[in-house]
Amino acid sequence: xxxxxxxxxxxxxxxxxxxxxxxxxxxxxxxxxxxxxxxxxxxxxxxxxxxxxxxxxxxxxxxxxxxxxxxxxxxxxxxxxxxxxxxxxxxxxxxxxxxxxxxxxxxxxxxxxxxxxxxxxxxxxxxxxxxxxxxxxxxxxxxxxxxxxxxxxxxxxxxxxxxxxxxxxxxxxxxxxxxxxxxxxxxxxxxxxxxxxxxxxxxxxxxxxxxxxxxxxxxxxxxxxxxxxxxxxxxxxxxxxxxxxxxxxxxxxxx
Amino acid sequence: xxxxxxxxxxxxxxxxxxxxxxxxxxxxxxxxxxxxxxxxxxxxxxxxxxxxxxxxxxxxxxxxxxxxxxxxxxxxxxxxxxxxxxxxxxxxxxxxxxxxxxxxxxxxxxxxxxxxxxxxxxxxxxxxxxxxxxxxxxxxxxxxxxxxxxxxxxxxxxxxxxxxxxxxxxxxxxxxxxxxxxxxxxxxxxxxxxxxxxxxxxxxxxxxxxxxxxxxxxxxxxxxxxxxxxxxxxxxxxxxxxxxxxxxxxxxxxxxxxxxxxxxxxxxxxxxxxxxxxxxxxxxxxxxxxxxxxxxxxxxxxxxxxxxxxxxxxxxxxxxxxxxxxxxxxxxxxxxxxxxxxxxxxxxxxxxxxxxxx
Numbered sequence: 001x002x003x004x005x006x007x008x009x010x011x012x013x014x015x016x017x018x019x020x021x022x023x024x025x026x027x028x029x030x031x032x033x034x035x036x037x038x039x040x041x042x043x044x045x046x047x048x049x050x051x052x053x054x055x056x057x058x059x060x061x062x063x064x065x066x067x068x069x070x071x072x073x074x075x076x077x078x079x080x081x082x083x084x085x086x087x088x089x090x091x092x093x094x095x096x097x098x099x100x101x102x103x104x105x106x107x108x109x110x111x112x113x114x115x116x117x118x119x120x121x122x123x124x125x126x127x128x129x130x131x132x133x134x135x136x137x138x139x140x141x142x143x144x145x146x147x148x149x150x151x152x153x154x155x156x157x158x159x160x161x162x163x164x165x166x167x168x169x170x171x172x173x174x175x176x177x178x179x180x181x182x183x184x185x186x187x188x189x190x191x192x193x194x195x196x197x198x199x200x201x202x203x204x205x206x207x208x209x210x211x212x213x214x215x216x217x218x219x220x221x222x223x224x225x226x227x228x229x230x231x232x233x234x235x236x237x238x239x240x241x242x243x244x245x246x247x248x249x250x251x252x253x254x255x
Numbered sequence: 256x257x258x259x260x261x262x263x264x265x266x267x268x269x270x271x272x273x274x275x276x277x278x279x280x281x282x283x284x285x286x287x288x289x290x291x292x293x294x295x296x297x298x299x300x301x302x303x304x305x306x307x308x309x310x311x312x313x314x315x316x317x318x319x320x321x322x323x324x325x326x327x328x329x330x331x332x333x334x335x336x337x338x339x340x341x342x343x344x345x346x347x348x349x350x351x352x353x354x355x356x357x358x359x360x361x362x363x364x365x366x367x368x369x370x371x372x373x374x375x376x377x378x379x380x381x382x383x384x385x386x387x388x389x390x391x392x393x394x395x396x397x398x399x400x401x402x403x404x405x406x407x408x409x410x411x412x413x414x415x416x417x418x419x420x421x422x423x424x425x426x427x428x429x430x431x432x433x434x435x436x437x438x439x440x441x442x443x444x445x446x447x448x449x450x451x452x453x454x455x456x457x458x459x460x461x462x463x464x465x466x467x468x469x470x471x472x473x474x475x476x477x478x479x480x481x482x483x484x485x486x487x488x489x490x491x492x493x494x495x496x497x498x499x500x501x502x503x504x505x506x507x508x509x510x511x512x513x514x515x516x517x518x519x520x521x522x523x524x525x526x527x528x529x530x531x532x533x534x535x536x537x538x539x540x541x542x543x544x545x546x547x548x549x550x551x552x553x554x555x556x557x558x559x560x561x562x563x564x565x566x567x568x569x570x571x572x573x574x575x576x577x578x579x580x581x582x583x584x585x586x587x588x589x590x591x592x593x594x595x596x597x598x599x600x601x602x603x604x605x606x607x608x609x610x611x612x613x
Contacts, residue, residue: 009595011594011595012354012357012592012595013331013335013357014335014358038610096484097485098484119472119486121613197474200613201471201473201474202473202609203473203609203613205606205613209609213602213605213606215328216328216329217328217433217602218598218599218601219328220595220598
C-alpha cells in the first residue's frame with residue numbers, strides 16, 4: 001500500500017508505474033483536510049461519551065456478585081452474535097420518522113409530531129457510541145476487577161472522603177484499563193465510516209468515506225493508498241502522544 | 256492453556272480470512288466442468304427472476320452459476336485478475352464496459368448465434384461504450400428522475416432547478432452517484448454531463464453548495480424506502496427505485512426533468528477468455544425472446560431494452576418500464592467516461608457538497 005501511494009493512476013483504469021509524490025500533495029486540498037478534521041472531531045466526541053458511559057459501567061460491573069457478573073457479561077456479548085451492520089439497521093428502525101422512538105415520545109405526549117432524528121449528526125454519534133462502548137466496558141472491567149477493595153477501605157479509614165478515596169485510589173488503579181479503553185475506542189472510531197453513511201445519510205464525510213470513493217468511484221487507487229497511509233500516520237501519532245502524556249507502557253486488556 | 260487457546264483462535268482467524276477469498280477459487284474450480292455445459296454468469300444480485308434461470312437450465316441443459324458483484328469496479332478488478340477468464344457472461348454498466356473493452360477483456364459477439372439481436376430497441380444501440388454494437392447486448396436502461404409527494408409541497412417540480420427551492424428544505428434525498436448529482440448542477444447551468452471544462456465544473460460545485468440545506472439524505476441503495484416511509488418528500492432516484500416507490504405509494508409523482516435526462520444502459524458482454532462462450536450466446540438469445548424479456552423487466556424494474564417485449568409487459572407496470580411515448584429523446588444524454596483530471600475534480604466538488612450538507 002505504501003508503494004502504491006507513490007504511483008500514478010492510469011488514464012482510465014489501473015495504475016501506472018510512475019513514481020510521484022503528487023498523491024500526498026493532493027491530501028492538502030482543503031476539501032480533504034476538512035474530512036481529516038471531521039474524522040478526528042467525531043473520534044474525540046465518541047471517545048468522550050464512551051468514557052462517560054463506559055467507565056462507570058465497567059467499574060460497577062466489577063463490584064457485582066459473581067453470578068451477576070457472568071450474567072452482565074452475557075448481556076454484553078449477545079449483541080455480538082449478529083452482524084454489526086444488522087444492529088445498525090436496528091437503530092434505523094428506532095430513529096426513523098414514526099419509528100420506535102417517535103412513537104414512544106408521541107405516545108407519552110412529549111412531542112406532537114415526528115422528529116427528524118435519522119440522518120443527523122447525533123444519530124451518527126449514538127451509532128458510534130453503541131459500536132464502541134463494549135470495548136471500553138471490558139477494558140475498565142478487567143482492571144476494576146483486580147482492584148483490591150481493602151485499599152479503598154484503608155483510604156476511607158484514614159479519613160478520605162468517598163470522592164477522595166475514589167480519585168486517589170480506585171481511579172489511579174483502574175487507570176490502565178481506562179486508558180486502554182480509550183485506545184480501543186479512539187483507533188477504530190477513525191475508521192468506522194459506514195456508521196456515518198448509514199445513520200448519517202452520507203452527510204458526515206469521514207476520511208474513510210473519501211478512501212472508499214477514491215477506490216470504488218474515481219478508481220484513483222494511489223490516492224486512496226496515500227490517504228490510508230496518512231490516516232495510519234495520524235492514528236499512530238495520537239497513540240504515541242497519548243503514551244507520552246499518560247506514561248503508560250503496558251495497556252491492560254490489549255497486552 | 257491460555258497459549259493453546261490463543262493458537263486455536265489465531266488458526267480460526269486465518270481460516271476465516273482464507274474463507275473470504277474462496278469465491279474466486281470456487282469459480283476457477285468449476286471451470287473444468289464447463290465442457291459439460293456451465294454458464295458462469297457475473298452480475299449484480301437480483302438481475303433475473305428465478306423462473307428464467309431455471310427455465311434456461313432446463314431447456315438447454317446448461318447449469319448457471321450466478322456470481323454477483325456489488326460495484327462495477329469490483330467486477331472489472333476481478334475480471335482483470337482473471338485475465339478475462341473465469342466468467343462467461345458479465346452484465347454491468349455502460350461506462351465500465353467501455354473500460355473493459357479498452358483493457359482488451361471483452362470478445363466480439365458471434366452474431367450468428369444470437370438471431371434475435373434485432374429485438375433490441377434501437378434507442379439503446381450504437382452508444383458511446385460500443386459504437387458499432389460489436390461487443391454488447393443491452394439489458395435494461397435507466398434514467399435519473401425526480402420523484403416527489405405533491406401533497407407535501409406548494410410548489411410543483413418541473414426540473415432539477417426546482418429542487419433548489421427553499422420549500423424543500425431538509426426534505427430531499429439523493430442517490431449517491433457523484434456523476435449524476437454533479438451532472439444535475441451542470442444540467443441546471445445548461446451544460447453537458449461530460450464537459451471537460453474545469454471552470455464549468457467548479458461553477459457547478461458552487462451551485463451544488465447552494466443545494467446543501469435542502470439535502471436530508473444521500474444514499475444509493477434503498478432510497479425508495481425513505482420516500483415510501485415519508486422520511487424525505489422528494490428524491491432524485493434510479494429507475495428501478497421509481498418503479499418500487501410508485502408501486503408502494505401511487506400518490507408519488509414522477510418528473511422527467513425539463514433540463515434533460517441522463518440515462519445509463521446495462522449490457523451483457525462476453526469476456527475475452529470466457530471458458531464457455533457458447534453458453535453465453537445461448538443465454539443472451541434466450542433472454543431476447545419477447546415474452547421472457549417482459550418477465551425479466553417486470554422483475555428488474557428498469558426500462559425495457561427489448562422492443563417487442565413491450566407488448567407483453569403487464570399494463571399496470573408499462574408506465575414505469577417503457578420510455579414515455581411523448582418523450583423527447585434528443586434531450587437524453589449518457590454519462591460517459593471523462594479524463595482522469597475531470598473525474599478528480601468531480602470527486603472533489605462531490606466531497607465538498609456532501610460535507611456541506613451536514
